[in-house]
Amino acid sequence: MNRRAAIGNGESAGALPAAVRVLGVDPGTVALGWGVVDVRGTRLQRVASGVLRCKGVRADRLALICDTMFELCEQFHPTALSLEQTFVGDNVQSAFRLGEARGAIMVAASRAGLGVIEYTPSQIKLAVAGSGRATKAQMQLMVGRLLAVADALATDEADALGAAICHAHAGRSDALMAEAATRGWGGRGRRVSWRR
Numbered sequence: 230m231n232r233r234a235a236i237g238n239g240e241s242a243g244a245l246p247a248a249v250r251v252l253g254v255d256p257g258t259v260a261l262g263w264g265v266v267d268v269r270g271t272r273l274q275r276v277a278s279g280v281l282r283c284k285g286v287r288a289d290r291l292a293l294i295c296d297t298m299f300e301l302c303e304q305f306h307p308t309a310l311s312l313e314q315t316f317v318g319d320n321v322q323s324a325f326r327l328g329e330a331r332g333a334i335m336v337a338a339s340r341a342g343l344g345v346i347e348y349t350p351s352q353i354k355l356a357v358a359g360s361g362r363a364t365k366a367q368m369q370l371m372v373g374r375l376l377a378v379a380d381a382l383a384t385d386e387a388d389a390l391g392a393a394i395c396h397a398h399a400g401r402s403d404a405l406m407a408e409a410a411t412r413g414w415g416g417r418g419r420r421v422s423w424r425r
Contacts, residue, residue, distance in 0.1 A: 250276070252307035252343075253393030254298070255385050256315075256330040258290050259283055262385030263298075265305045266376070266393035273397060275376040276305060280385045287326075291333045298337035310338045311396035313388065314347045348395050353388070356395035 248269050255262035264278035281297050283290035302310070312334060315327045338345045351361035358371045369387040372378070375394060382390070 249309075249397070250305065250307045251309050251311055251393040251396050252301060252305065253311045253389045253391065253396070254334055255313050255388035255392060256327055256334055257283075257385065258287065258294070258326045258330045260385050261294060261297075261330065262383065262387070262389035263301060264386060264390035264393050265301070265307060266390060266397060268397040273376055273394060275378055275390060278382070278386050278390055280383050287329070291329055294330055295333040295337045298334050299340050302337065302341035302343055307343065309396060310334070310343050310345045311392040312345055312347050313353060313392050314349050316350055346396055346399075348392060348399075353391045353395040356398045357391045 249267070251266050251268060253264045253266065259282070261281040261283065262278075263281065265276040267274045267276055281294065283293050285293075301307075312331060315324055315331060335345055348356075354363040354368060355361045357363070357375065358367045360367075363371070365384045365387075368391055369382050369384060372387045372390045372394065373382055376390060
């Protein structure tokens with residue numbers, strides 16, 4: 230099977246490099262969403278995204294996930310991988326399966342020399358839709374708006390792009406806080422005091 234054909238549609242890796250490029254992943258052992266987003270200041274742009282459909286026995290599916298994630302890292306050269314954390318609900322077996330998929334993703338990222346940053350589903354929803362309880366439909370709508378995507382996004386694809394957007398927002402907040410902390414000064418020569 231040609232794995233590149235199964236990966237999805239998007240720009241080639243020959244595009245101009247962005248200031249920051251994030252690979253967002255919504256883990257799953259049957260359907261895995263992924264999305265690559267370029268971050269230039271406050272501007273976000275979707276580079277590529279898709280859904281990896283996995284078939285066969287569990288070991289084969291995990292191998293496919295690991296190989297595909299590594300290929301995506303090699304193809305698009307992201308600077309970070311933003312991964313949705315596992316939500317442990319009533320179904321423990323489902324949580325185990327998601328944990329296996331996340332492990333395969335982390336191995337691929339490690340092979341590519343890429344750092345993995347994890348966000349809870351509520352953090353991602355809050356960053357994208359303004360509410361930690363946003364529905365799947367609200368996430369699809371807001372991700373499409375934020376990235377100016379005209380086509381309908383699959384739910385797994387939208388969740389993955391949402392993880393990338395969440396990291397972009399977190400990175401901007403961290404950078405602003407670090408800059409403010411190192412300067413320690415506000416406008417017009419007034420000292421800024423920070424409270425926690």
